[in-house]
Amino acid sequence: MLYFLTKAYHCHTIWGFIWGAGWRRVPYLQPMSYEELFSRRRAPRGHYVFTDFDRMSAYEIQCAATVAETLKAADPAIRIYNHPLEVLERTPLLSRLQQVGINDFGVWRLDQGHRPSSYPVFIRAEDDCMRPDTGLLHNEAELDLALQDMKKRGIPLKRRIAVQYHAQSSPDGYFRKYGGINIGGKLVLQHILRNTEWYVKRGQVERDANSEREFLELFDNYEEHAEVLAKVFATAGIDYGRADYGFVDGRLQVFEINTNPTIPKLRKRRDRYARLRPTMLEAFEAMNQPPHSGGKPVPFELPKPVFERFPPVNWRMRNYKAGYWLMAASTLLRDPSI
Incomplete structure (x- = not known):
C-alpha cells in the first residue's frame, strides 16, 4: 500500500x-x-x-x-x-537554487528586516498559491510605499517575501510556465501554461492545435528539461511534487515546487492525456515497489x-x-x- x-x-x-x-x-x-x-x-x-x-x-x-x-x-x-x-520549502529552496547556480534571481524575507539587493521585485506570501500582494516594484521607494499600503490593508509582514522578478516572454508574446512532475524519480511534463501577463497562474490558450502540438513535442523530448529538474528535486529533498518553471535567456528558472499538485483527470479524451496516462500510472506503480x-x-x-x-x-x-x-x-x- x-x-x-x-x-x-x-x-x-x-x-x-x-x-x-x-x-x-x-x-x-x-x-x-x-x-x-x-x-x-x-x-x-x-x-x-x-x-x-x-x-x-x-x-x-x-x-x-x-x-x-x-x-x-x-x-x-x-x-x-x-x-x-x-x-526544502519555497524560500530556502529558492535561496539554495541561487547559491548552486541553477536560478539567477534572489528572494528576501521581509519579516526579518531583509531588503532586496536587486530590483524589480514583487511581494507575496511564502506559503500561498494565490497572486502576489503587489505588482512589480522597481526601487526602494516603491517598496516602502507598497509596505505602507499593505499595512493599511491589514496585511502583516509575517511570512511575506520579496522575490526578484526574472521572467521573459517568448517571441509570440506569451509568458510560459512549465509544470514538470516528479513521481518517485520519474520526471514527466504535466502542462505548459501560456499567458500575456508575467504572472502565469492559468493559461489563456491551452486547447488550440498549436498548444497541443507544443505539449506533445516537448513531452516526447523532455530529457534536457528533466536533467536540470533532477538536480532541482535532489537539492530540494523532494521525491514527489511538481516544479513550476520558465526560461530566461535559455536558462531554466524554477519558481516553486508543489508537493501536493493537482493532477489532471486522465479520463479526458485529449492526446496529451493519452500520453500522460500510462507514464504516470507506471511511475506510481514503481513508487509502490x-x-x-x-x-x-x-x-x-x-x-x-x-x-x-x-x-x-x-x-x-x-x-x-x-x-x-x-x-x-x-x-x-x-x-x-x-
Whole structure:
C-alpha cells in the first residue's frame, strides 16, 4: 500500500487522480489526512508520501517527521517519500537554487528586516498559491510605499517575501510556465501554461492545435528539461511534487515546487492525456515497489507539549472516501471490464 498524506481539506488532488485513472488500476493508492493519522497515533504499515508542507504548521511538520522516523525505525522495508526532515520549502529552496547556480534571481524575507539587493521585485506570501500582494516594484521607494499600503490593508509582514522578478516572454508574446512532475524519480511534463501577463497562474490558450502540438513535442523530448529538474528535486529533498518553471535567456528558472499538485483527470479524451496516462500510472506503480507486505500498525507518540489538537473525526476525508466508493461501484456496473 502507498499512503498519500495530505491536509484534510486538500485531499482532492490525489482523489482526483484515483477517480480519473480508474479504481482497479491504482488499488494500492490510499489517501490519508494528517489529522486522521495524528489523532489515531498508529500508522498502518506501507510506503508513505508526505505532502502539503506549505499548508502545515511548524508543529504539524514536527509531528510528520516523528511519524516518518518511527516508521523507518520500526520497519526498514518502508519507503518514505518527501521526508519532512529533508524537504526544502519555497524560500530556502529558492535561496539554495541561487547559491548552486541553477536560478539567477534572489528572494528576501521581509519579516526579518531583509531588503532586496536587486530590483524589480514583487511581494507575496511564502506559503500561498494565490497572486502576489503587489505588482512589480522597481526601487526602494516603491517598496516602502507598497509596505505602507499593505499595512493599511491589514496585511502583516509575517511570512511575506520579496522575490526578484526574472521572467521573459517568448517571441509570440506569451509568458510560459512549465509544470514538470516528479513521481518517485520519474520526471514527466504535466502542462505548459501560456499567458500575456508575467504572472502565469492559468493559461489563456491551452486547447488550440498549436498548444497541443507544443505539449506533445516537448513531452516526447523532455530529457534536457528533466536533467536540470533532477538536480532541482535532489537539492530540494523532494521525491514527489511538481516544479513550476520558465526560461530566461535559455536558462531554466524554477519558481516553486508543489508537493501536493493537482493532477489532471486522465479520463479526458485529449492526446496529451493519452500520453500522460500510462507514464504516470507506471511511475506510481514503481513508487509502490516492492509492495509492502503489511502487518500490525506502528504506534507513535507526538512531540510534547501538544500545542495543537487534532480532530478525532475527519468528515471531509470520509466524504471523499464515500464518494470514491460510490463512483467505483457505479463505474463497475457500467463497465465490468474496468
